[in-house]
Amino acid sequence: MKSTTHLILGMLALTFGMEAKAQIQLPSVFSDGMVLQQNSKVAVWGWGNPSETLMILSGWNPGDTVRTVVDNQGRWKAEVPTGRAGGPYTLEVKGGNDSRKVSDVMLGEVWLCSGQSNMEWSADMGIMNGEQEVKQAACPSVRIFHNPKQGADTPQTDCRTKWEVATPESMRKTSATAYFFARYLTEHLKVPVGILVSAWGGTPAEVWTPAEIVEKDKILSKNKLKDCPWWPIKPGVLYNQMIHPLVPYQIAGCIWYQGESNHENAPSYARLVSKMVESWRKDFRWDFPFYYVQIAPHTYGAKNNTPALLREQQELMLSLVKSTAMINISDLVENVKDIHPRNKRAIGERLACLAMDKVYGQFTNAYESPHLASAELQRGKVVVNLEGNFSFLRSTAPNITGLVLTDGKGDTLTVKAKIKGKQIVLPVRKQSTPPYQVSYCFDEATIGSLRTEAGLPVLPFCTKPIEK
Known part of the structure; x- marks a missing residue:
């Protein structure tokens, strides 16, 4: 009798556990304080109880309810129209017996910010006028989604982080280049700006590219990458964990600061990053602008002049991939023995001037190198x-x-x-x-x-x- 009772209780516990797991869930990119791309149809997705109909209610458009059905794998996705910039609003997903509400939602501009250490570099790591910049970093209209440095062997559906308002505390630990980029945009566009920061120092572009793209390419698959205990080198591992969970969050564009770790394989760099951009654009479902920084002068001690060849490849990309543009920052280098130029404010703002002109049609300052x-x-x-x-x-x-x-x-x-x-x-x-x-x-x-x-x-x- 006892064994039967235990069996029944166990089955009930299992059933209740399964029901609990089947409740409405949202990925971490949909969390309080988020920024959604204005004047768009943004993808909203998550997990729930198979076959259940869900209602999505947006605070900026309360009269328009979007409905979607959870599929047989417990997944759902819908497109929600957004209006012009503003907020704060709420975004709510309702089912028959459960609901999830996201608060302090802003409509504005969203940019993906990725690359290696020069994109990762924060005020805590040492930037020009760092403490002064930190003290002035209270900016409620800038929101930061900073992805932790983690890799995965297969594409992941979520990551472990949340949105934060730009404060001295949140600014000092995230990408300084991305923060200054966002701050410039919000000050000139007068709209909220959200940055999705996915960066990891020392990483080659291969790890940000889906593995099958690298492995099936007869040229890229032959590139040799130096093994190192401090950063990943396996193709696709950072794409899987630091890019894929964001797909297909609606973005206005991407800024990219990377290349130093690829100089020894310089001849194939344009091919590699072109394919990476193509794959990301397919994921995010549109040919978003891709703007990047040419690697700065630095004493690599390299053979065969490979840093110069990589810069040449970065310029070549401009003719290979549409909606791309590049800035040069050689005038902002204080010490060629330091691979990390410290004037991140000027770098972020030069990228922002590029975006202001190319994307938003407002020329605010010169950014283009002859x-x-x-x-x-x-x-x-x-x-x-x-x-x-x-x-x-x-x-x-x-x-x-x-x-x-x-x-x-x-x-x-x-x-x-x-x-x-x-x-x-x-x-x-x-x-x-x-x-x-x-x-x-x-x-x-x-x-x-x-x-x-x-x-x-x-x-x-x-x-x-x-x-x-």
């Missing part, structure tokens, strides 16, 4: 043409730092280069041997002296051989 357009030989002179959104060039040094001219023998020629508007003119001696080649900061750590009238640095370059 790039090489062409180079030709004209009457005993090599003329290098640069293009971009600028009027003229200048040099911060009497002789242009970082500019190198070589001849057909590979010898470096000493010349007095002159700047003419958007051109650099280098005289060559008649006895020198073509073809000529001009490079600018095409090495590990040189900080060049060329600037636009707005003070922005010229992108590094290396021309093709110039004969006529």
Whole structure:
């Protein structure tokens, strides 16, 4: 009799446990203090009791109830219209016997912020004017969803964190670049801004890319990554845990600061990140803007000039992937022996100026670096043409730092280069041997002296051989 009673009680406990687990659940990205993308149809999803009909009620549009049905695996998803920026609101999901309410919901702009240590770098790690910036970090219109550094061998559906309002305490432990980016946007757009921060120092781009993309690619699969006990190197492991749980949360775009850990495999970097962006865009269901930082000058001690080759690959991406743009920050480097430029405010704000112009149609400050357009030989002179959104060039040094001219023998020629508007003119001696080649900061750590009238640095370059 006792055994029968215990069996029945056990079955009831199991049943009640299953029912408890089947109650309405939301992933952590839907938590108090969240920001939802304004003027959009945002995906809302979670788990519940199979076959149950759920009602989703939004505080910004109380007259419109969205209904969805939980599928046979206990999952549900719906699209909820949002209006113009504002809040705070509530978002409620109701079932027959259960409900979940999210409070302090803001409508505004949402950006994904990802990469390695220069994106992860926080005020606690040491930034320019760090304590002063922390004291001024109380900004209720900036919301932070900081993903903890964790990996997984398979794609995950949730992560262990929550939304936080920007305060001195929350700001000092999250990405400084992302925070300053968001702060600039909220101050100029006058709307709430949410940042989804997923970054881990030292990580190569392979770990942020779905594993099957890397492993099935005949070029990418051959890349060798240095094993290290302090960060993951297995393809896909950070995508699985730090990107996939956010899918398909509606975002306005992504900022990316990464590349240092890929320089030894530089020739395939554009291919790798292009495929990564393509996969993320497929996940988030639209071709969102992808804006990134070119790696800064640093004394890597690398072989075969791979940091310069990686910067070249980063520029190549601009022509390979639509809706991309890049900023150069070589003028913000204080010490080339430090791989982490400390002026994160200027970096975040330069990215924000890019977004303000490209996404929101408001030009607030210059952000674009000139790039090489062409180079030709004209009457005993090599003329290098640069293009971009600028009027003229200048040099911060009497002789242009970082500019190198070589001849057909590979010898470096000493010349007095002159700047003419958007051109650099280098005289060559008649006895020198073509073809000529001009490079600018095409090495590990040189900080060049060329600037636009707005003070922005010229992108590094290396021309093709110039004969006529």
